[in-house]
Amino acid sequence: MNQINIRYYKTKVGEVILGSFDNKLCMLDWRYRRMREAVDRRIKKGLAAEFVESEDDLIDQTIEQLDEYLRGDRSQFDIPLLMVGTEFQKSVWGALLDIPYGLTSTYLQLAINLNNKKAVRAVASANGANAISVIIPCHRIIGSNGDLVGYAGGLPVKKQLLELERKDMASTNSEQYQFNWE
Numbered sequence: 001m002n003q004i005n006i007r008y009y010k011t012k013v014g015e016v017i018l019g020s021f022d023n024k025l026c027m028l029d030w031r032y033r034r035m036r037e038a039v040d041r042r043i044k045k046g047l048a049a050e051f052v053e054s055e056d057d058l059i060d061q062t063i064e065q066l067d068e069y070l071r072g073d074r075s076q077f078d079i080p081l082l083m084v085g086t087e088f089q090k091s092v093w094g095a096l097l098d099i100p101y102g103l104t105s106t107y108l109q110l111a112i113n114l115n116n117k118k119a120v121r122a123v124a125s126a127n128g129a130n131a132i133s134v135i136i137p138c139h140r141i142i143g144s145n146g147d148l149v150g151y152a153g154g155l156p157v158k159k160q161l162l163e164l165e166r167k168d169m170a171s172t173n174s175e176q177y178q179f180n181w182e
Contacts, residue, residue, distance in 0.1 A: 002049035005056040009063055012070055013157045016133070020058045021047050024082035027131045028062060033152040039131050046084035066134065072164060075101040077135045085129060092126035099140045102165040106144045128152065134161065 005020045008031060019027030026043055033039070044050060061079065068074035083090045095113050099105050107124045111117050130138045133152060139161045143149045151158035 002047060003052045003054070004043065004047060004049045005054040005059060006051045007053060007056065007059050007063075009066075011066060013160050014153050016066075018059045018062055019043065019051065019131075020056045020062075021049060021082055023058055024080045025058060025062055025132060025135070026082040026084055028066070028135055029131045029133055030153040030157075035128065035152065039129065042129070043084045043131060047082075062135075069134065070164070072167065075165075079135060081132060081135065083136075084131065085126070088122065089126040089129055092123050093130055093132070093136045096127070096130070096136050096138055096140070099137055101137075104140045104142045104162070106142060107149075108144055110141070140165075 002021070004026060006027070007018050009016050009018060015031040017027060017029055017031045018025070026047065027039075029036075029039060040051070058079070062077075065074055065077050065079060069077070083093050085093070091114055092110060095110050098113070107120050107127065108117070110127070111119045111123045114123070127138050127141055128150065130136050130152070133139070139151055139153075139158045141149065148155050148158055148162075
């Protein structure tokens with residue numbers, strides 16, 4: 001059986017589980033999220049592999065970049081990713097990667113970007129199934145009314161991540177970026 005190397009790691013905003021397969025990151029997810037078992041099953045089945053706690057250079061590199069991001073020292077990640085899901089989910093996760101650091105979008109805008117305005121609920125579901133949190137920035141999705149909406153790491157963590165990015169962006173160009181979720 002194939003092996004997904006995993007490690008649990010406590011960040012300053014919450015505990016995550018990281019997973020690496022074939023030298024690509026397949027998981028950076030919140031350890032205590034509501035959908036933990038479903039996400040784990042999907043990844044194990046999709047890769048025909050089991051989780052094994054193990055040392056892993058890619059996980060070490062990811063932790064280093066994650067810590068840099070959380071300190072405000074990194075706005076982009078350069079970790080090879082392996083998205084495990086349906087083609088539709090992968091298209092949504094790819095669209096999330098296009099949302100610039102410090103900015104937000106909505107489920108509706110993502111659906112429009114995917115040329116399927118009526119797929120708002122499916123886009124929201126795919127967003128919630130994202131297993132590579134922070135790097136695939138599902139935290140940058142807010143409600144169409146500007147409110148914070150669900151996040152696997154919890155709304156307080158989502159707010160912290162958005163504030164971190166806003167603070168960093170405000171130091172470069174405060175007039176350009178507006179947020180409605182304070």
